[in-house]
Amino acid sequence: MAVAQERAPGPAALQRRGRFRPGDALLYLVTCAAALSGALLLALITREILVEAWPAMQKFGLSFLTTQAWGDNNKTLFGAKSFIFGTAVTSFGALLLATPLSLAIALFLTELAPGWIKRVVAPLIDLLAAIPSVVLGLWGILVLGPFITGTLGPAIHGTLGWLPIFASKPTVGSNMFAAILILTIMMVPIISSICRELFVSVPSELKDGALALGATRWEVVKGVVFPYARAGIAAAMILGLGRAVGEAIAVTQVIGNNVAIHADLFKPGDTLASRIAGQYQGADTALQVASLVYLAVILLVFSLIANLTAQLIVRRVAARHNIR
C-alpha cells in the first residue's frame, strides 16, 4: 500500500490538499466576520454609550449614584439614587417571590406530574414567557392596578400593615408592589425552565439510592436534587434578576414613575430602565440626554457582570455534569 501510494496519487493528493481554495477562504472570512460581530457589538455598545454619557459622567461623577434628583434646579441636576433603589427593591422583591415559586413548579414538573400533565403544563408555562412585556404592562395598568387598590392592597394592609413595606393603603394602582408582581410573572418562566433542565439532569442512581434508604420524596429533593443543582439554580436566579433589572416597558407602565425613596411598596417609584423608557419624548437638553444615557451605562455594567457570572457558572456546571 505504501509502495502504491508513493507512485501516482501521493504527490498529487498532497498538492491538492495544500491548494488554495478561494471558496474556502471566502466562507471562512464571511462567517468569521459574522461570528466576531457579537464581541464587536458588545465593544461598540459600550463605547458609544460611554461617549454619549460622558458629559454627565464628567459633571456629576460618581455622586450621580447617590443623588436623588431628576431635572431639579432648572434641569441642571440629575441623579440615579432613587432609580437604583427602585430597581433593587422591585428586582429583589420579584426574585424573592419568583424563586420559590419557580423551584416548586420545576419540582412539580420533574418529580410529581404524570406524563400527560407535564406535556400540557410545561409548554403553557413557556408561553407565559412569550407574552410581550407591553401586553403584560397593559394588563398591569387596567386589571392588576385596580385589583390592587380595590381588593389585594387593603387585604394585605389589613393583615400585614404593621410591616413598614405595607404601611399605607394603596391609593393608586401604579406602585412598586404592582411592578414586583409583574416582574415575578416575567421571571417565573425563565427560572423554572432552567431549573427543570437542571432537575432532569440529576442522575437517577442518586435519587434511587436516597429513596432506597427510606427517604421521602421531599427528603430526596432536599438532600440530593437541590445540592446537585445548587450552582445552576444560582445561575438561573442571576439570569432572572438580569431580566427584571433590564425590563423597561412593563415596569414603566405600572410603577408610577416617581422620583422618591420610601420603604412603602404601595407608593409609586421608578427604576433605571423604566426612567429611560419614560423619557422617550421628553429629553430636551443635552445634559438630560447624557444623564439618561448614564442610567443606561449603569444598566449595561450591571447586565454585563450579571450575565458573565451566570454564563460562567452555567459553563462550569455543564462541563462538570456534561449537561449540554
Place this chain on the structure above:
Amino acid sequence: MSAQAPTADLFRSEHMRRRRIVNKVVEGVATVAALAAVAVLIIVVSSVVRSGWDAINLDFFTKNQTLYSGFGPRPASGIANAIVGTLIIIGIAILMALPVGVATAIYLNELAPRKLANVLTLAFDVLNGVPAIVLGIFVFVFVVVGHGQAAWKASFALAILMVPMIARSTQEVLALVPASMREASLALGAAKWRTTLSIVLPQAVGGIVTGATLATARAAGETAPLLFTTALYSADTMTYDPRQPIPSIPMFIFTSAEQPDPVLHQQAWGAAAVLIGIILIASLIARWFADRSVQRLKGER
C-alpha cells in the same frame, strides 16, 4: 445494637408521621405553584381576548388610527398602519439578523478552533442578556442622534436582539448533522465551502427556520428598542418608507394604555390580542419545524 430486636414501630412512629406530613405539604405546594402559573397565563390571555374582542372588526384591520379631538362623533379607526409598520420593521430586522446569525453558527460549529468558538459564544450569550432598552439607547446614540428616527433603525436594534437566538438554534441543529455526511462529501473531493453550503446547511434548514421564527416572535413584541428609534411617527397615516418613523403595534399599545380614554384602552386590548395571535402562530410554526427537523436528523443517524 445489632443483637437487639427492633422495638420501635418503624412505620407508625411520630417521627415518620412528621416526615410524611412535610412531604405531603411540599408536594401540595409544588402542585399549587404550577397551577398558579397556569392560572396567571389563563387570566392574562383571557382578559386580553375578552376585552379585545369587541374592538376587533373589519375597520380595525383596514383603517388607520385617528386623532380624535374629543368632540363630535368618533370616526371609525383601526390599527392597519401599525400592523403594516410592525411587519416592515420585523421584516427588515430578519433580513439583517438571519444571514449574520446563520453565518455565525456555521463558523462556530464548522470552522472555528474550539477555544475561539467558546469565547465568541460567550460574547453572544452576554449580548443576549443586554437589556432591550440599552440596545435601544445604543442605536439612539449611534445612528439616531443628529440624523433623526427611522424604522430601519428600530430594525437594527431588534436585529441585535435576534442574532444570538438565531445563531444558537442553528448551532443546535448543525451539531445534529452526522459527521459521516461531511466526511463523505469531503472524501468525494468536494471543497469545505461546498460541503458546508450544499451538504450540511440544507440539513439544518429546519433549525434555522425555528430560530428565525422564535426570534421574530420575541422581537415582534419588543417595545423598548422602538421608543427612541421609531416613536415620533404620524399616527393617522400609512407609512411604507423605512427611512421614516413608522407606527407599530407595540407602540400603539404602549401609548394608548397611557391615555385616559376607554375607547383607546379597548383598541389597545384588541391590538394586544392581534400581537399575541401573531406570536402564538409563530411559536407553533417554530415548534412544528423544530420537531420535524430534529426527528428527521435523528432518524437518519
